[in-house]
Each structure stands twice: as C-alpha cells, then as structure tokens.
Amino acid sequence: MEIRQACSPKEAKRFNTDELRGNFLFERLFQEGVIQMTYSHIDRTVVGGAVPLAEPLPLVSNKQIGSPGFLDRREIGIFNIGGDATITAGDEDFDLTRTDCLYLPKGGAEVTFASADAGNPARLYFVSTPAHQRTKAKKITAKDANRIDLGTQPDANIRVLRQYIHPDVCQSCQLVMGMTMIEDGSVWNTMPCHSHDRRSEVYLYFDMAQGTRVVHLMGEPDETRHLFVDNEQAVISPGWSIHSGVGTGRYGFIWSMAGDNQDFDDMDFVAMGDLR
Numbered sequence: 001m002e003i004r005q006a007c008s009p010k011e012a013k014r015f016n017t018d019e020l021r022g023n024f025l026f027e028r029l030f031q032e033g034v035i036q037m038t039y040s041h042i043d044r045t046v047v048g049g050a051v052p053l054a055e056p057l058p059l060v061s062n063k064q065i066g067s068p069g070f071l072d073r074r075e076i077g078i079f080n081i082g083g084d085a086t087i088t089a090g091d092e093d094f095d096l097t098r099t100d101c102l103y104l105p106k107g108g109a110e111v112t113f114a115s116a117d118a119g120n121p122a123r124l125y126f127v128s129t130p131a132h133q134r135t136k137a138k139k140i141t142a143k144d145a146n147r148i149d150l151g152t153q154p155d156a157n158i159r160v161l162r163q164y165i166h167p168d169v170c171q172s173c174q175l176v177m178g179m180t181m182i183e184d185g186s187v188w189n190t191m192p193c194h195s196h197d198r199r200s201e202v203y204l205y206f207d208m209a210q211g212t213r214v215v216h217l218m219g220e221p222d223e224t225r226h227l228f229v230d231n232e233q234a235v236i237s238p239g240w241s242i243h244s245g246v247g248t249g250r251y252g253f254i255w256s257m258a259g260d261n262q263d264f265d266d267m268d269f270v271a272m273g274d275l276r
C-alpha cells in the first residue's frame, strides 16, 4: 500500500507536473488479480481498486491500517464498474452488477472480492475512511440512489448525479459517495466550481473511450492547476482545492467525500471572476 502525506496549498502551488500527479492522481488502481490501495493522509482516506480473476481477493489489513481487520475501525464504499461481482462480508454475499454500490460499516467481518466470470472480471473501486460508529451494510443500485438532474445545454454541463451513500439513502459514519454521468454532448462537471473545506473529495473518472481525457481542474481558486486524467484514474481533492473537469469525450465519475459533515449542499461556490 502506497502512503501519501497530505500537502498544503503553499507547497502544492510550487509543484511541477510530476509532483502534482504524484501527490493527487491515482494512476494505476486496476490491476488484474490484485487489490491496489493508496493510503492518503487527507482525511486518512484509502483509495483502491480490485480486479478479481479466478481467485477471490481478500481485503486484508496491514501495518498502516493498524488493526487486525481492515474494517475494525473503518467503513468502506465499493462501486462495481466492471463485470458481475460477488462481495462476501462475513457470512453475507452481495452480488453487484455494473454501477451497483455496497456500503460496509465499521466492525464488519472478513471481506472478499470475487468475479462471476474471470473472462469479464469485476472492476471494484473503493474508498474507505475511519469510522467511530457502526451502521448497517447495504447494497445500493442506481435505482435506489437519490437522483438529481443538473446542468443546461448552453452551459454544456447536463448530467445526472446519483447519491448512493448519503443520509437519505444509506446511513454511514462519515463517508458520502455517488456517481455522476455526463450526458452525451455535454462536457463540464461542477462548473461553476466550488470547494468545501469541511470535506475532502475523491473523483474516479470512468466510462471513457480510448483516447478520451478529462482535464481535471484543482488548486486554490486563485491558483488553479490541471491534470490530464485517463479512464479509471482518480484524483484526490483536499478541502482547500476546487474540483471540476471537462472531458474531450464521454465520461462519468464516482465521487466520495469525508470530513466534518455529510451536508452535500455545503459548498463554497467560486465566482467565475475569482478564478485564476
């Protein structure tokens, strides 16, 4: 598991491209037959991907997690963006097709990830954050999620946002997660943009054709930077950073947030004239 320190906006604004990517971009989350994880000290968020083949993959703890079981003191949200999956948590099995999500609370027993067909493996994206309160495990489908239609055609930002792990749909300790799909012909997400110092956020961009890139915008509003993001790569956004993007083609993204509140609408919008 890779460890990443949190960094301040003071140092981030001096970063060159490689440093920016090395600190904020998760480039290789999905590798066949393994669980890939990075531990970020931004809200102690673990960001990972798993591609189980014929053998199921156990989610095991380690020195950085520091407790015998991965979920002893953590919660996790898992989205399937590949072939059919079965996730076993203790003695319960959850079947997840593409765009289904599973929330597992703190204190869960052994977790394993399996694909129904190794020829078309599951691609499981997960975010885990510390938890002090145990709620209930829940599978959430796109239909179960809270749907919000956003954007207009003149603004080229028509999109459907679905809140999966959200107080109205699935109780968690601090984790909030969902998926936003951009309508064909629209390109922007979250522009006009915002920040929320109360919560950090992770974006996983997916559903992109080969050659498509999302230009992800980050940084303080008056010190913006960009990252060219490929399919199935994620970006972490500290509380001080804006997070927004524009695609050269079709894309969607899975967002997750953790921090001081679960109030989705608690955003500090940035006036267009203040962006630099």
Ligand SMILES: O=C[C@H](O)[C@@H](O)CC(=O)C(=O)O
Pocket (backbone or CB within 6 Å): 150, 159, 161, 179, 180, 189, 190, 201, 243, 255, 264, 267
């Ligand atoms: O704080 C909220 C997050 O930035 C995202 O959920 C925004 C988003 O999915 C969208 O505008 O499409």
Ligand SMILES: [Zn+2]
Pocket (backbone or CB within 6 Å): 194, 195, 196, 201, 243, 267
């Ligand atoms: Zn946000």
